[in-house]
Amino acid sequence: MKYGYARVSTINQDLKGQIDILKEEGCEIIFKEKFTGTTAERPQLAELIQTLKEGDTLVVTKLDRLARNTKDGIEIIESLFDKGVNVHVKNVGLMEDTSMGRFFLQTLLAVAEMERNMIVERTQEGKAIARQRDDFREGRPKKFKKKNIEDALRMLDEGMSYKEVSEMKQISVSTLTRAKRKAKAEAIEKASK
Template sequence: MALIGYVRVSTRDQNPDAQTDMLSAAGCEELFVDHASGKLAKRPALTEALRYLRNGDTLVVTKLDRLGRSVKNLKEISDGLQNRGIGLKALSQGIDTTTPGGRLFFHMLAAIAEFEHDLIVERTQDGLAAARARGRKGGRRPKMTDNRIKQARAMYDAGDHTVQEVADTFGVSRATIYRHLERTETKGNPEY
């Protein structure tokens, strides 16, 4: 029954000492340190820590946000640990899933966070629907307007410019120029 610590700092510039000191003071025998954003799927030290843990051990973090990328990800990690007989402690939040009260508190926090996420999604969808009802379309405005497409076609047809030069002129990729050149060809050619 060992306490195993996991530390994550978002960038190489950040110093993990505060977290490592806190975990060492809590009695962690082994520490695994990642220098990676929490949003990244690949966190080698976390993978190594999860492999290292055995039945009866406890994974210790300073705060839950150091462990998971999202509520869903945290829940997956917690459930995986619980299925293997491994506890989870978050020191700053006082969460300890090795106790019934700690498990209840963790699941309540996860449920509240998931509920908050669902509300945000619902409000976003309502806002988008209201904007559509007013005739607004979402997304980025196209860089190639009808006038710019005509200019690009004229530059290309003149034969003085390469597709790359045309693309550079309008600040778009070659693929965008090719796509619009193809469209203007198909519009003007009844065989298509």
């Protein structure tokens, strides 16, 4: 039987592209999950490995969808070879349980891990450079402009309820509460100077 495994790293990413490829490849059952490759916790992969038996084929679109790093990839694929499971990586081909197949596997996984590490390094370098700028702010950009928040706080001060202001300004009650708390703290700090 042909099984597929699809994985993306974040909740916001879409599995559809991988699933379409796996269906085209003739996978009868597809296991899918949204877990970062850096975590060992991948329940769907664990269940799939338990399900596979001798003569089955596991299909993945790319090797890094299956493994977190070189060591992890070699362990997973060797355990599958030991069970008599064929492994087909779409962008590489059928991985065989031969000396050449194992060498090819180790080389590919090492390159994929190096590529991931380089991406992390470049991201960290970019952040370090950005932190040197005066206008750098860590984290997500603010969703609401300062004027919108000020208007909402003014409405609260005029006696409107948090719920009314939230519905009117399309700002969540929790955001309004935080803004109100921050404004109060700033007013106290200003008064104490």
